Amino acid sequence: MTISLKNLNLKFTGKGKSHSLFNDLSLEINKGDFVCILGPSGCGKSSLLNxxxxFETGYTGEALFNNEQITKPDIKRAVVFQDYALFPWLNVIENVSFGLKNKIxxxxxxxxxAxxxxxxxxxxxxxKSKISELSGGMQQRVAIAxxxxxxxxxxxxxxxxxxxxxISRKNLQDELIRxxxxxxxxxxxxxxSVDEALLLANRIVVLNSNSQKVLDEKFDIPYPRNLSGKECKKRRSIIKDALSFTKTEAESVNSSKGVAAFDPGI
Amino acid sequence: MPKFTRQSLVIRILFFSALILIWAIVCYLQIYPDYLLPSPLKVIETISFGFSDGDYLLALSNSFRRVLIGYFLAVILGLVVGLGISRFKYLSDSIGACLTALQSIPSVAWVPLALLWFGISEAAVLFIVILEAFIPAALGVQTSINNIPPKLIQAGLSLGCSGTSIYKRVIIPAILPQLLSSMRLSWAFAWRALIAGELFVNGYGLGQTLELGRSLSDMSQVLAMIVIIAVVGYLTDNVIFKKLEKQLNYYQK
Incomplete structure (x- = not known):
């Protein structure tokens, strides 16, 4: 399993003005990674997931899954949404077995x-419970299952x-690690949430508010992690520094690496 | 929606009794002559006589047959049109825009045309019923599809649904509760259109009986029909549709 993004851009046109996300983002995700994409709201991290x-196919550049361009949803890439998106007309186990229809x-x-x-x-x-009978935390566990x-x-x-x-968040974090x-x-x-990334990930990718990748690092310390421990504290300050990375700095870094930050459109 | 309790039942009964009582008192005081406002007792008499005679039952069953056929066809047409305008933008831009305009035309306005096209026949009534009742169904399908949370469809697609199975497994079940509400509205529209159509057309039904009452200046028959129409409308809405709605309400415990 590999996901490989190269020179990724996503243009939005809305309300008369257009803006673009990612600025030639490149990223590889390999089998076994537990990657956290971290960034302030509006930085495009959800668009990246889409x-x-x-779900989002209007991008330019490369987005490859097992060396094939991603053009539509695929059962090999399962999604868990923030608001669960469970099917309320099905009970818990019917929801869990929904995707198995073509497999079994x-x-x-x-x-x-299931x-x-x-x-x-x-x-x-x-x-056998109805979805509406479950708490938010339980619903999210159903969605994960x-x-x-x-x-x-x-x-x-x-x-x-x-x-x-x-409390549910803490429990689910432990469950995800397990x-x-x-x-x-x-x-x-x-x-x-920086702390969530520090608790969970074995690799942290940081996008800044201009949706540029400003950090991509392995984070291999054993679980359960202590947020006030030395390792986490050190990482947190690195991440915070990366998050405050401004656009001009990013551009100068990009150009010093020889990556065009501005595409003249030729 | 507020809960229907025993208390609300009592209030409902008391209110209706009070209305009838006021009606009876107005008649008793002879403010209006009897041929303009017959007393409740007279109307009840007319109803019971009409039913024991078999006339009203025949009228009721004839009307029911017409409205059921018309409603059934209207719902099917509404589903097809609704799916079409929610799926294809050029259809919603063309047909969809017309529907809202069509909806503002009362069914009686179509009567002259219907009579010319179909003659003074049952087909004319059906035409009016279908024209009136398919619109809320079609618009209902469209709005309920537009109201599906996009995440549900995304979830379905990423769990292996294809372009067609997404309709069967996600879209249709997701819109069912809302769809039922528009079916209900559609039924109310069909019922109104039926009476409007029957007023002008031969064939024994509730509308014709009402019209007969008018031409004979028999206001107790007119009121009897109005009562029957109201009671039937109330019962179908409150008994059949409410039960179905309750069963389909996934979102409540």
């Missing part, structure tokens, strides 16, 4: 398969814990 998921022929087998993933997120007892059940090559999470309370360790699932996780 491109990789196949018989309904009974699909449900059996139960395993409900076990993984500790919701077996709620298999639904995405994992199709055994995707990469799991894309778009600020999945943003709408949750403190799932990553257990399944060696490649994960791309979008967040605006």
């Amino acid at each position: 491109i990789i998921a196949g 022929k018989y309904k009974g087998d699909r449900l059996l398969h 139960v395993r993933y409900l076990e993984l997120v500790d919701l077996v007892n709620f298999a 639904r995405a994992l059940a199709v055994q995707p090559e990469i799991l894309l999470l778009d600020e999945p814990l943003g709408a949750l309370d403190e 799932i990553w360790k257990e399944l060696r699932q490649t994960i791309l996780f979008i967040t605006h």
